[in-house]
Amino acid sequence: MSEHTKVLVGIIMGSKSDWEVMKHAHDLLNQFGVANECSVSSAHRTPKQTLEYVSQAETRGLEVIIAAAGAAAHLAGVTAAHTLLPVLGVPMESAALKGLDSLLSTVQMPGGIPVGTLAIGKPGAVNAALLAIAILANQRPELREKLRAYRDEQTRKILQEKLT
Amino acid sequence: MSEHTKVLVGIIMGSKSDWEVMKHAHDLLNQFGVANECSVSSAHRTPKQTLEYVSQAETRGLEVIIAAAGAAAHLAGVTAAHTLLPVLGVPMESAALKGLDSLLSTVQMPGGIPVGTLAIGKPGAVNAALLAIAILANQRPELREKLRAYRDEQTRKILQEKLT
Amino acid sequence: MSEHTKVLVGIIMGSKSDWEVMKHAHDLLNQFGVANECSVSSAHRTPKQTLEYVSQAETRGLEVIIAAAGAAAHLAGVTAAHTLLPVLGVPMESAALKGLDSLLSTVQMPGGIPVGTLAIGKPGAVNAALLAIAILANQRPELREKLRAYRDEQTRKILQEKLT
């Protein structure tokens, strides 16, 4: 985990195989010093444990939940149905349909239960962490400054890139 | 409802607006004399009641659950996660993507938790009822004979059709 | 095959190349002790033999047919047209369109002839077996208990998984 004691972000994923991608979210949160916890939690195969985890997240002090799943990706939607916290969804690239199914299953939520959805796969994992940080940063000026520095560094790196 | 006392099929749908389509499943089950119960039950907006209903279905003696939902259609998958009964999913035609999202969200379930998915919209509603009847008919010869008669009548009607 | 004498589930597939995927359905049925038979049977290339097989399935005592095919996947629909038994369809991942063609060809059946469709590829093969078992389990309490144990074990395994 990271250096701070209070966990602010929970990352859950539908399968252990999602970890290779979601690790990027975890690493980025750690880099920003945002305590976070990661676990496999399937809407379909461990439904009770998932609901238990999600239902307690608010009282445990979490401020954002990131949920990643593939194919008929119900995890983010089911999570959002059981908490008032902001829920961010990351569609995993799936075997046959390359994540189009995961994307539509995650983003096309009915009015009433929102999931803020990021891109399919690794860019989505990275951006879920960054959006979580942006959300937390509204009330944490030091986090916003870290975000500003991260953006500046990102820009600087691209400007340095040479073609050839 | 129908003439028999023991409810064998539960039909749940994510929104009252699905009823216009799902009524075809209800009517067909009634026509076959299969007792069934219908209710609005949203995976997202009434999640606790949905789980409660689904979790009790087996002990209440239901033998099939039909779940219909649109867009990020999680209802059938969530239902299947909480019961051992056969679950049939009917993807509703959605506003923007015409049910492609509903279909993929319903059918692309991960290995371990099956949803037998029917076609988008009304044909799917009709066929969910017919598949439920075929499942029940394995142990109910009189139901299989009714199904045979239904098929024969269906064939007869088409053969009578005149193009002009 | 498996230890029981009476075959309850027939698995047919459009091409021998589907066997690598459909073997998962066969193995799972065997694991549950459900006698099943598997054969290549193409709606297009062995149409007469397919119809013969399907037409006799009911009187031979089968209770579920699982049909797997790819691309213009007509096998499940053609099967359903010639039997009153519940038919489950598994869309194979196809070369160019990755199973989107197989999925739509299998699931979008017209009202009157149902095919309960599972996910594209291996998850669909696994789930076809599990759905067949759920159907059979309605009248076979010992099968339902095996299913319950399977689900519990599945949940237990995921909960044990460690990230990193």
Next chain:
Amino acid sequence: MSEHTKVLVGIIMGSKSDWEVMKHAHDLLNQFGVANECSVSSAHRTPKQTLEYVSQAETRGLEVIIAAAGAAAHLAGVTAAHTLLPVLGVPMESAALKGLDSLLSTVQMPGGIPVGTLAIGKPGAVNAALLAIAILANQRPELREKLRAYRDEQTRKILQEKLT
């Protein structure tokens, strides 16, 4: 029907509702003096009658079969599996997916059983008739001349069109 005695083209369609579209094929064949016969014949709802019709087509002297169906459109493929005659498929525009399902179900046939597929809906109906005529015209010079005249007239009409 048309003025000639020997029927050369059989047009079958999966549902009476396809007639509004397929009538354009019928009318065009009539306009060319090609005797043809039209009937509703469903791969799913009248499977035996469909096979009977298709199996006898060759010996009855037909030279082309046009098969039109929508959604999980199996009619053309099933027809092709039971005859050596050239089979032309017309995907009907379907309710939810607008004919994408019909198209993929018709055109993505496995190697061994060909279906020459035309466009979705009315342009496909018109072109199925024209392709049938082109096929017949290989051995019927007068039909080829009629086709040439038809094309010339078609060109002439477009060239006369005024934009205003």
Next chain:
Amino acid sequence: MSEHTKVLVGIIMGSKSDWEVMKHAHDLLNQFGVANECSVSSAHRTPKQTLEYVSQAETRGLEVIIAAAGAAAHLAGVTAAHTLLPVLGVPMESAALKGLDSLLSTVQMPGGIPVGTLAIGKPGAVNAALLAIAILANQRPELREKLRAYRDEQTRKILQEKLT
């Protein structure tokens, strides 16, 4: 606008025609007493004004920006590139492709610049407001309680619905 003095949420949209849909976000924020401001601001047709607005949002005290656009929907991404605030994107239903283009243009952001994307059209507008409220509620207990009440009321309404 609403009763509170400090504007917390900015809603921008690419075209005046999006207002009919985005008004639902505005109304919902008002209903929760969250001061918000709405304007037409096109990434393509008023690019300078858009950048000016977005660049000043943080110092003006906004905490969330909701950006809605259709077709090649660049507004949310361009917004996210010029602010550190959390940006939520709402893909508008487009004329030809029904919002599939809007969705992919909004959600498939590269790693580094996140947009939390909601569903196409009205459900997305409603949910963008609710997600903004959930974000704000992390530090405003009274807003979380209003959200809880909103959810409870939503559930209650559905449970009261009668099918007939």
Next chain:
Amino acid sequence: MSEHTKVLVGIIMGSKSDWEVMKHAHDLLNQFGVANECSVSSAHRTPKQTLEYVSQAETRGLEVIIAAAGAAAHLAGVTAAHTLLPVLGVPMESAALKGLDSLLSTVQMPGGIPVGTLAIGKPGAVNAALLAIAILANQRPELREKLRAYRDEQTRKILQEKLT
């Protein structure tokens, strides 16, 4: 080429890279003893030579043209616009979109100019040859018998296949 002197089928393809796939059509026609000629002929990069070839095909005695192309696959349509012969189109699997672009570009012809379209890639190449043979066989009984034998052998092979 093949043993007969009069070329009956012309196979053209948009790029030399299509030959690996289209060779299957060539080989199959040879196997049936149908004289055929194959060439690269691009609607875009050798337009004049393509039109010259196509325009002379009828008077040179060809009876079917098979045209294969990928991506914005215009070859079959352009061919059909310049000949009265039956034209069969084979969509090649394309780099990015896997042949969906090739398929739609080939099959969605406007009313008036038909292209009988086969499946994407190798199955389409095989089936284009078989459909050409079926067309030729209408007036060549020995070809129809060869086709019957081919089908029988195809069926026999599948029936012999053993799973394990």
Next chain:
Amino acid sequence: MSEHTKVLVGIIMGSKSDWEVMKHAHDLLNQFGVANECSVSSAHRTPKQTLEYVSQAETRGLEVIIAAAGAAAHLAGVTAAHTLLPVLGVPMESAALKGLDSLLSTVQMPGGIPVGTLAIGKPGAVNAALLAIAILANQRPELREKLRAYRDEQTRKILQEKLT
């Protein structure tokens, strides 16, 4: 037509029914004082006249050709194959697939023969005219100033819009 004598832009379209959309390109060119000519010219139904027109465009002094077509939209590609002038393609919204077929048929050109493709339907027609003007403006300062004024006016109008 417009006030200038030398025609610089040719607009061709595959069907008279495209005129309602393409008129927007014509009107916009007129508004900028760019002489242009419009005609129906089908790649499929008037292929010779199309080639004749396109082949002469360069020597007649045209500088841009705009080609609009729907479904298997070959017109822009065929045009580009027969001229060295810059060719802009406008995919028309098609009946069944809503222009996805038109778009892919127009834009996915093989390396060697470019078509600069605009959006499906009316926005594409407007933008084809604007891009043609931008191309012409490289050597016509007064046209660039008109374009600048057009953009400024466009921005001004949007900024004036009031939401209410």
Next chain:
Amino acid sequence: MSEHTKVLVGIIMGSKSDWEVMKHAHDLLNQFGVANECSVSSAHRTPKQTLEYVSQAETRGLEVIIAAAGAAAHLAGVTAAHTLLPVLGVPMESAALKGLDSLLSTVQMPGGIPVGTLAIGKPGAVNAALLAIAILANQRPELREKLRAYRDEQTRKILQEKLT
């Protein structure tokens, strides 16, 4: 760069990883002796530098800008919003959706701000260069002759290709 002093074409791309593809545009422009400059310039990660570059392009004497990006590919649209020069867009093949997202994000621009879009990936890069050359060639007869020679050579090469 190339032998001429005045840069006429600017090539920008959203990521260094696009260079492998876009190098084909650069090489082709060089081959034609058209001075061009290439740089990484992200609409999202270096937005200010991108706007600065694009805004100065006209006064610096550029005549065409080629913009390449993948996924939510906003670069071409953002470029077009900030310049009156003709902008050509090249959608990069993206990881999950294979460039369908890039294509729609680039081509579906709203009326008012045109992007002339080429094919996904390498064919698009090649064609962007060729279209830029065609645009420049309107006022540079020697460039048009080079283009004519290039086309002739391209045709000659294909005609020389031997199958087998």
